[in-house]
């Protein structure tokens with residue numbers, strides 16, 4: 001029998017180094033006093049806010065029969081980030097998306113809030129997901145000092 005432990009340890013080490021490298025470089029582009037591990041935590045909070053938290057929210061807020069579909073609709077609100085394509089540069093780590101990109105403004109937020117009032121679970125899930133998306137982005141701006 002072949003011992004796979006060294007391969008597993010090697011893979012884990014490579015993953016750690018990759019994550020540290022991403023975190024460190026994000027920290028440097030910000031030119032801030034934060035270190036790589038803080039930036040890594042910020043990235044994890046941001047993306048789990050977009051892709052994992054909607055499942056928890058949907059499980060709590062929607063009936064058992066549709067919570068998973070509602071969660072997927074909520075995750076699909078990531079499409080509002082398409083408005084970044086209108087900006088130049090498309091991605092700027094020192095820019096807060098809230099209030100800058102058209103689908104991340106207070107006006108867009110009011111439309112999302114209106115969708116929550118529509119008596120249809122799909123519209124509600126999208127409105128709620130989009131509002132939560134704005135909250136996750138605002139939190140990221142706050143953590144990055146760009147809010």
Ligand SMILES: [Zn+2]
Nearest residue numbers: 080081097137
């Ligand atoms: Zn966004």
